[in-house]
Amino acid sequence: MTQKLQTRSGGRSARRAARTSPLAQHLRPIRSGMEGGLYRPLTQEGMERIHQAALDALEQIGLIDAPASGVAYLTGAGAILGDDGRIRFPRALVEDAIAKANRSITLFGREPIHDLLLEGNRVHYGTAGAAVHLVEVDGQNYRECGVQDLHDAARIVDELDNIHFLQRPMVCRDIPDNFEMDMNSIYACCSGTTKHVGVSFTDPSYVKPAIEMLHMIAGGEDKWRERPFVSNSNCFVVPPMKFATESCMVMEECIKYGMPVLLLSAGMAGATAPSTVAGAITQAVAECLAGLVYVQAVKPGHPAIFGTWPFGLDLRTGAMTGGSGEQALLTAGCAQMHKFYALPGGAAAGIADSKLPDMQAGWEQMCSNVMAGLSGLNMVYEAAGMHASLLGFCFESLILGDDLIGQALRCVRGIEVTDETLALDQMREVCMGGPGHYLGTDQTLGRMQADHVYPTYGDRTSPKEWVERGKPDLIAKATARKLEILGKRAPARLDPVTDAAIRAKYRIHLPY
Known part of the structure; x- marks a missing residue:
């Protein structure tokens, strides 16, 4: 009996030691x-019915304001x-364009560990937006x-x-x-993360010099295109x-330069889109189908994300x-409509109308993030950090959003039913x-990390322990983590030779 207890204890010690190490992916x-x-x-x-209505809209109403090049392509x-x-x-x-479109797209990171495979119901969460303020x-400013x-x-x-990609969440208002601004936005993002980056351009002529910068970062045009x-x-x-004339020319x-595109339709239900949920979805689908035809006409098979982003409006x-x-x-x-067409798609979720990371922000961010994940949305944009209906971005909220999205992903994972999990x-x-x-028990200890997601910042202590620990504040924890991250050199920073070459060619506003 003694030997048996020692064996069990030794096994538990080994498991405890294993739990202190990061889990394999x-x-x-x-x-x-x-x-x-x-x-x-x-x-x-x-x-x-939404599909048929979208086809009717494209056939009977159509779109206006395409550039001359777009008219020729279409x-x-x-x-x-x-x-x-x-x-x-x-x-x-339209049906021919749907049939020929990619069913699977990989959005690459600078490091392969961050590659995102967009197909089926695979879910990825990230940032996005064009906030003009930092919260x-x-x-509370x-x-x-x-x-x-x-x-x-x-x-x-x-x-x-749990933040899988970075699409530019803020505008550089100081440039x-x-x-x-466009060149510095690319530099600021790419020198800060090796995850996939999404950017915008304000003028078609800016794309070529931006691509030249990306060739420098990638190590050559061939490596960029790969x-x-x-x-x-x-x-x-x-x-x-209506087509956005200059944006179409940017596209x-x-x-031409091999950059994947997000076809983004962002109507406001009740203002620039029908006020009903079904109507707003129908218009967004119709507009993105037009975009899909456009992309296929320019270059068949080019990677394009079906970006239906209708937003709600308080009428x-x-x-x-x-x-x-x-x-x-x-x-x-x-x-769901992305799955109907079997196309890689993205939409917006996780936006808070609240001005600060408070209880209102928590329920607003969790509600849409969970539903987006459960619906199998490939790219969940604006999932963390966004406040004041996209006007403000908050670092602490971004960090806390990582915890929130962890719980959302646990909901996405669902419930596995096997002989082991039934636990008879x-x-x-x-x-x-x-x-x-x-x-x-061995089973409880053995599966505690595989089955459960534990918050990094959320507090699960008892009131007594909470008091004994000095009543730790959630926002203060996030601020401390922010300062910790920003207090060290960025692991994603560019090598000195490449950085110097970029700074010699472009006016980079970030200090060395």
């Missing part, structure tokens, strides 16, 4: 690219330019954000396990020249049903409601002559 309870798709707010009939592919200047899309043309929790803030956001994202680690977030439409340039005030239940439904419904043998052992509880 394939053993983690949550990770990038987990499969969602179990939540389906739309019926099959509902999806069919009419050459079979679209029809009307006397009213609108380009209409025959059903067969400072100390003093909003101030204009700059290039240093964008770089710091990238550095923080690089350290967070008035648009060309310099693994393009930056994508273009492209608002190619101005809802309702054409990005396609009492006209204010955006990114944290509403309607927003969560819009995003989940869009994800364990019940038998515990209940029939055993201790009468499951604390400390």
Whole structure:
């Protein structure tokens, strides 16, 4: 008996030691690219009707304001330019574009460990947006954000396990020249993280010099084209049903240089899109289908993400409601339509209308993030850090969002039912002559990390222990983590030779 107890104790000691070490990626309870798709707010009939309505809209209404190059591409592919200047899309043309589009896209990181495979119901969470303010929790202030803030956001994202990509979340308000702003945005992001980066361009002529910078970072054009680690977030439409002329020209340039594109349609339900959830989804689907035809006409097979991003609106005030239940439904419904077409897609979730990382922000961010993940959305944009309906970005909220998304991903993972997880043998052992509880059993200890996600910052102590620990504050914990990350050199920083070459060619506003 003594020998048996020693053996069990030794096994537990080994397991405790193993639990202090990081889990291998394939053993983690949550990770990038987990499969969602179990939540389906739309019926099959509902999806069919949205699809048919979108085809009707494209065939009967069409889109206006395409650039001359876009008109040539689209009419050459079979679209029809009307006397009213609108380009209409025959059903067969749209269905052919859907059939030929990629079913699987890989968005590369600068390091392969951060590659994102977009297909089926695989879920990835990340940032996005164009916030003009940084939210400072100390003093509860909003101030204009700059290039240093964008770089710091990238550095923080690089350290967070559950934030899988960085799409530029802030605008560099301290750089008035648009060309310099675009070049510095790319530099700030790429020198802060090796995860996949999404950026925008304000002018088509800026794409070529930006690509030249990316060639320098990648180590040559061939290496860039092999693994393009930056994508273009492209608002190619101005809802309702109008092409954004210059953005379309940007898109054409990005396609030329091998940069993946996010076809982003961001109508406001009740303002620039129908006020109903179904109507807003229908318009977004129609606009993105037009974008898909456009991309296929420029370069068949080019990687394009189906970016239906309809937003909610508070019809009492006209204010955006990114944290509403309607927003969560819009995003989940869009994800379903991506699956209807079997296309890699993305939409927005995790936006807080609250101005600070408080209880309101918590419920707003969790509601849409969970529903987006459960619906199997490939790319969940704006999932962390966004406040004031996209006007403000907060570092502490970004860090706390990593915890929140961890719990959302645990919901995405769902419930596995196997002989082991049913635990009948364990019940038998515990209940029939055993201790009468499951604390400390081999099975409990062996699966505690594989089955459970533990918050890094969330507090699960008793009130007594909380007091004994000095009543730790959630925001203060996040601030301490922020300072820890920003207090060391960025692991993703560029090598000195490349950095010097970039600084010699471009006016980089970040200090060395």
